[in-house]
Amino acid sequence: MSAQQPISTSSEWTFELIEEYDREIAKIAKEFGLDTYPNQIEIINSEQMMDAYSSVGMPIGYNHWSYGKQFLNTERSYNRGHMGLAYEIVINSSPCIAYLMEENTMTMQALVIAHACYGHNSFFKGNYLFRAWTDAESIIDYLVFAKNYIAKCEERHGIDAVEQLLDSCHALMNYGVDRYQRPYPISTAEEEFRQKEREEYLQRQVNDLWRTIPKGEHNPQALDAFKFPAEPQENLLYFFEKNAPLLESWQREILRIVRKIAQYFYPQRQTQVMNEGWATFWHYTLLNTLYDRGKLSDGFMLEFLQSHSSVVYQPPYNSRYYSGINPYTLGFNIFSDLRRICENPTEEDREWFPDIAGSNWVETLHFAMRNFKDESFILQYLSPKVMRDLKLFTIIDDNLEDDIIVGAIHDRDGYQKIRESLAGQYNLGNREPNIQVTKVNVRGDRSITLEHNRHNRVPLSESTDEVLKHIHRIWGFDVHLHSTDNGILCESFQCPKNDNNK
Amino acid sequence: MSYIIDRRLNAKNKSTVNRQRFLRRYRKHIKKAVSEAVSRRSITDMQNGEQISIPTRDISEPIFHHGQGGYQERVLPGNDQFVQGDHIQRPPGGGSGSGSGEGNASDQGEGIDDFVFQITQEEFLDFMFEDLELPNLVKRQLSVNEKFKTRRAGVSNQGSPGQINVVRSLRSANARRIALAGGKRKRLKILESELAELEAADPVLRDHNRIESLLAEIADLRARIQRVPWLDDFDIKYNLQVKYPVPTSKAVMFCIMDVSGSMSQATKDMAKRFFILLYLFLQKNYEKTEVVFIRHHTSAKEVEEEEFFYSRETGGTIVSSALYLMKEILETKYSPSEWNIYAAQASDGDNWNDDSTTCSKLLIDEILPKLQYYSYIEITPRQHQALWEEYETVAGAFPDRFAMEQIVDLGDIYPVFRELFQKKTA
Numbered sequence: 002m003s004a005q006q007p008i009s010t011s012s013e014w015t016f017e018l019i020e021e022y023d024r025e026i027a028k029i030a031k032e033f034g035l036d037t038y039p040n041q042i043e044i045i046n047s048e049q050m051m052d053a054y055s056s057v058g059m060p061i062g063y064n065h066w067s068y069g070k071q072f073l074n075t076e077r078s079y080n081r082g083h084m085g086l087a088y089e090i091v092i093n094s095s096p097c098i099a100y101l102m103e104e105n106t107m108t109m110q111a112l113v114i115a116h117a118c119y120g121h122n123s124f125f126k127g128n129y130l131f132r133a134w135t136d137a138e139s140i141i142d143y144l145v146f147a148k149n150y151i152a153k154c155e156e157r158h159g160i161d162a163v164e165q166l167l168d169s170c171h172a173l174m175n176y177g178v179d180r181y182q183r184p185y186p187i188s189t190a191e192e193e194f195r196q197k198e199r200e201e202y203l204q205r206q207v208n209d210l211w212r213t214i215p216k217g218e219h220n221p222q223a224l225d226a227f228k229f230p231a232e233p234q235e236n237l238l239y240f241f242e243k244n245a246p247l248l249e250s251w252q253r254e255i256l257r258i259v260r261k262i263a264q265y266f267y268p269q270r271q272t273q274v275m276n277e278g279w280a281t282f283w284h285y286t287l288l289n290t291l292y293d294r295g296k297l298s299d300g301f302m303l304e305f306l307q308s309h310s311s312v313v314y315q316p317p318y319n320s321r322y323y324s325g326i327n328p329y330t331l332g333f334n335i336f337s338d339l340r341r342i343c344e345n346p347t348e349e350d351r352e353w354f355p356d357i358a359g360s361n362w363v364e365t366l367h368f369a370m371r372n373f374k375d376e377s378f379i380l381q382y383l384s385p386k387v388m389r390d391l392k393l394f395t396i397i398d399d400n401l402e403d404d405i406i407v408g409a410i411h412d413r414d415g416y417q418k419i420r421e422s423l424a425g426q427y428n429l430g431n432r433e434p435n436i437q438v439t440k441v442n443v444r445g446d447r448s449i450t451l452e453h454n455r456h457n458r459v460p461l462s463e464s465t466d467e468v469l470k471h472i473h474r475i476w477g478f479d480v481h482l483h484s485t486d487n488g489i490l491c492e493s494f495q496c497p498k499n500d501n502n503k
Numbered sequence: 504m505s506y507i508i509d510r511r512l513n514a515k516n517k518s519t520v521n522r523q524r525f526l527r528r529y530r531k532h533i534k535k536a537v538s539e540a541v542s543r544r545s546i547t548d549m550q551n552g553e554q555i556s557i558p559t560r561d562i563s564e565p566i567f568h569h570g571q572g573g574y575q576e577r578v579l580p581g582n583d584q585f586v587q588g589d590h591i592q593r594p595p596g597g598g599s600g601s602g603s604g605e606g607n608a609s610d611q612g613e614g615i616d617d618f619v620f621q622i623t624q625e626e627f628l629d630f631m632f633e634d635l636e637l638p639n640l641v642k643r644q645l646s647v648n649e650k651f652k653t654r655r656a657g658v659s660n661q662g663s664p665g666q667i668n669v670v671r672s673l674r675s676a677n678a679r680r681i682a683l684a685g686g687k688r689k690r691l692k693i694l695e696s697e698l699a700e701l702e703a704a705d706p707v708l709r710d711h712n713r714i715e716s717l718l719a720e721i722a723d724l725r726a727r728i729q730r731v732p733w734l735d736d737f738d739i740k741y742n743l744q745v746k747y748p749v750p751t752s753k754a755v756m757f758c759i760m761d762v763s764g765s766m767s768q769a770t771k772d773m774a775k776r777f778f779i780l781l782y783l784f785l786q787k788n789y790e791k792t793e794v795v796f797i798r799h800h801t802s803a804k805e806v807e808e809e810e811f812f813y814s815r816e817t818g819g820t821i822v823s824s825a826l827y828l829m830k831e832i833l834e835t836k837y838s839p840s841e842w843n844i845y846a847a848q849a850s851d852g853d854n855w856n857d858d859s860t861t862c863s864k865l866l867i868d869e870i871l872p873k874l875q876y877y878s879y880i881e882i883t884p885r886q887h888q889a890l891w892e893e894y895e896t897v898a899g900a901f902p903d904r905f906a907m908e909q910i911v912d913l914g915d916i917y918p919v920f921r922e923l924f925q926k927k928t929a
Contacts, residue, residue: 016507023505040505049510052517067564069525072518073620096506103511118505164524172565317581326580394582396591398575404590410582423578434567459573467565 007298012106019044019101022111023118029290030119034363035283037122038137039096042114046103051075053090053100059262060092061144063151065167091117093125093269095137108304115287120280127371128275130268140265146192147258154251166252169471170238170259175433177238177260178267199257200250233437233452237472238263240438246447247477256475271374271429278332279370282340285309285333315391326423334387335379339366342384349385375427383423385416395422400458434461436482448479455486461494469496526626530633532557533622537630541780541917552624556617632784635924651746662741676738683731691724753791754875755837756782757846759825763800764817765853770882773910774849775812777880780920781847789843795832799825805832820853822890823861830869839873846870846877854890863893871901878923879907 008025009018019042030037045053055072056062092098099117101110125131155163170177234240241248242256269276288305291297297305315330316322342350343362350358357365369382388411395408395418408422409415425431440450451472453461461484473480473496482494526533536555585591622630658671698717701710758778760771785792796811797803800818803825829846837844854862871877879894881887891907898905908919 016509019507020505023507027505042505042507043510044508045510045513049513049517055518055521064520064524066521066524066528069518069521069523070562070618072522073525074618077620100510160524164528168564175566315580317583318579319581319583323581326578391580392582393578393580394585395576395578398577398593400572400574403593405593407585407587407589407591408576410585410587412587415587419578422576425576426578432569434569436567455573457574457576459575460570462568462570464563464565464568468567471565 006295007301008296009107010298010300012108012304014105014107014110016044018107019110019114022107023114025291025296026111026115026119026287029287030115030123030283033283033286034367035119035123036126037097037119038094038126040118040122041096041098042101042118043098044101044103047079050090050100050102051079059144060094060098060141061148063148063167063258064155065171066164067168067171089113089117091121093121093131093135093137093265094140097122097125097137106304108301109308111301112284112288112305112308115284116280119287120283121276123283124272124276124279124370127367128268128272128374129372130271130374134268135265143192143261143265147262150196150254150258154255158251163255165474166255167259169474170256172468172471173237173241173475174259174263176436177236177256177263179236179239179264196254200254229441229443230438233439235435235437236260237436237438237451241472241475244441245476248475268374271376271427274328274332274335274375274427275370275373275378276332277329278334278336281309281313281329281333282336282366285337317392330391331379331387334390335382335384336366336369338384338387339369339382341386353384376424376429379427380420380424383420385411388416388419393419393423395419431456434459446479447477448481449476451480451482453482453484455484455491458486460484460492465494466496466498469494473497526622529557529562530630532561534630534633537627538917538921540627541631542914551627552622553627554619554621556619559618562618628783628787631780632787634926635784635921636926650749650751652749653744653746656743656745658740659743660737660740662743666741666744668740668742671740672734672738675740676734679735679738680731680733684728687724687728691721691728694721694724751790752788752843753793753841754785754789754843754845755793755795756785757795757797757829757832757844758811759797759799759829759846759848760811761800761820761822761850761853762798762814762816763820763853765820765851770851771812773882773913773916774880776913776916777849777910777920778847780916781845781878784924785845795829797825797828797832799828803828819855820850821858822848822850822854823858823865826862826865826870830865833870833873844874846874848877848879850879850881850890851883852881852885852888852890854888856889859889859893862890863897866894866897866905867900871897871904874904877901877905879905880910880919881907882910884911 008021023040023042051072053060054075055068062068089102090100097118099113099122101113105113125135125137131137151163151167230240230244238256238260242253242260245253248256288297288302292302313327313330313333315327316324339357340362342354342358343360343365346354346358369378373381392411394410394415397406397408399406409418411419435454435456436451437454438449439452442448442450449472461482465482469480469482480496483490484492484494533555536557537553540553658668694717698714698721701714701717756778760766760774760778762771782792782794794808796806796808798806798811798816799820799822800816801821801824805828806814825848833839833844866877881891887909894905894907898907906923908923910916910919
């Protein structure tokens, strides 16, 4: 370790110091090969942080009561001291916007810069899901377009009408995601132009589908065989946008806006563990390197380690603070252990990770960051040592059994099972009920039928009826939902409820 | 490359609109909470904000979820006692079990909590008086202690230097200069052309005397033109600002309360709550509100607030004494053409037997014609007495200005208040 020449010793921050820390951290980040978007660091106060909080991480958002609810909630917990605000919020855009709170000490600001501006930022730029699904350059433009468009709709059609529609869209937000198609970036102006075009074109298409004028001679068999949609559709919002019979064009556009925003957040929902783990690993590594070079004081390090360890604290399952697995802890442990496996592999590591034991750790970590999402990342890299450290075990809750059964623990027999089980827990496909549009009665009562395929016999929750009301609002005609288990019908929902359904 | 931007001075109320949207959507809940708060609160903090709580299930945003049951597997951290194959009893109560072992039992309890948030004082009052209106129209009047506004009223010759109107001043100076020097300039022109003619003549034939006198006259004229001042005192014009009185709306509220021995402290407290509600409501509607407190037993007296509510006296009850006093004060201080006059009377209904007819007569003939509104509340669980019956005839005579209600306990006050001031749709 070289002689200490710390950048600062006081806990007060200044703009010059922030700049200097940023420069030093950037230098080291470059040595480790972190490739980032340009950074835009914005200093804000706690009230602004609360605002940023309540808009679910969108720097510009349209108005909706649910954000107000979020805000009131945040404000209350904060004012009562129940909750500290997050130290930072970072937005996946280019330049990558990171918010720093003015209340933070210099140490916290440096931590946040390392965490957000180099950790998260490089993840946004590198990870394959973000590369495929989001456009860092155009997202701000799109949000501006969305906000203006919705404000215009409110003027024209009334706040209530827009609010109701948004409620319904939000209920289906998780089902507004294209999983297999790549959207491409366009600017605000282009977006507006296209919106006009779409409006006209779409309405024509829909009218065609619902044409009621008889087409003349046809045989009834062909009519029966006519099936719409031809394949089951999983993107419900997209399907409604294109096919719902009664929507006006502005309503279709709002569906589209909500769908687009859902799409933008889709990668974040799939990479929580990796994203936080990666950022945490890098703030830890970057600041430690900086310390090794004598740029940080001991006091700085103590404060930093204190907050770092509270970030990665994992309360055990029986603690009253337990609320699920802490993604920071899990991700940080996996990445740290990956580095250890590369640098100091043991016999066990050579057996479990023959390819990477002893390899260059920087390259290995970057490879892992780029090419995986939570599910596959855990499946690939969760090492026996991490499972032992976190003392992971699985429990099986089967309604056919009297008791809950411990399925596997952190021992030789259990490693593989825990790995698979934990990976499954992060599979969005398992976490959300699998619901698809299977049939629309085009020539009859125009009712729509959705099908839920049960995974491990797990039924739908009681909120289902409420969601169906929202679907009914969008679709405008009867909605049926069949919950099936391997093709066997278990439960049916419908909206509006049929009174004489006995 | 990083840009560092200081955004601390940017607007911080980005969420205001969303917050308003939320309040708008749940106004029914909030109104209910407000009306509960009004009856519960102590009188002094009637004006504070309020904590509102709404059941979480009412504001949830439903999405498709997995329910309980089926086969569910979970990974938990911090194993301290289990080995593979252990059986754990299901936590009680959950029916099919929570699927997450002991860990989540407390979390799920949290979900049932109400959603709690704070509204400000202003919002509180808005919700409190929503859909209520003051009956009869609001008079806007000029009064003695007016507020004034100034406005431009052309130009004048007097004023302060700060108000000088430069354009008008120079214009009038220009006019004066033309007026004073115009004749001389004309003459000067003639003389100059004559001089030029003379000088153009052959030197031999020149009339030197004439030239001499012309030159002298020209010099004299030039000097006189010179002497006309560029700007004179009376050229200067000032912008004229005139004050004009702004009509303000103002109201006076008479609080009349019986303080005879039959009124207990609890009864007075209820009366006070009613008065305060009325006062806050008037304050919201008028720019200026005055309050006159009249207490009475067998005789009436105008008093200060403190004495009105807290001093005790005993004796019989003659309601008309208070009405006479009110009439007197009205005549001396509050002309009905200037003031919006409201009165609220609280009593337990006791009165001297033959006084009640006097009261109703006084009200009908003298007082009510001048008033915007008179409300009478009787705070008693007992049967009505003569006063109530007499007042019913008053209500018959002035259905739109006179209202009466009975209050039995604290919880009645706000509903009765709302009843009295309910917006009447034509």
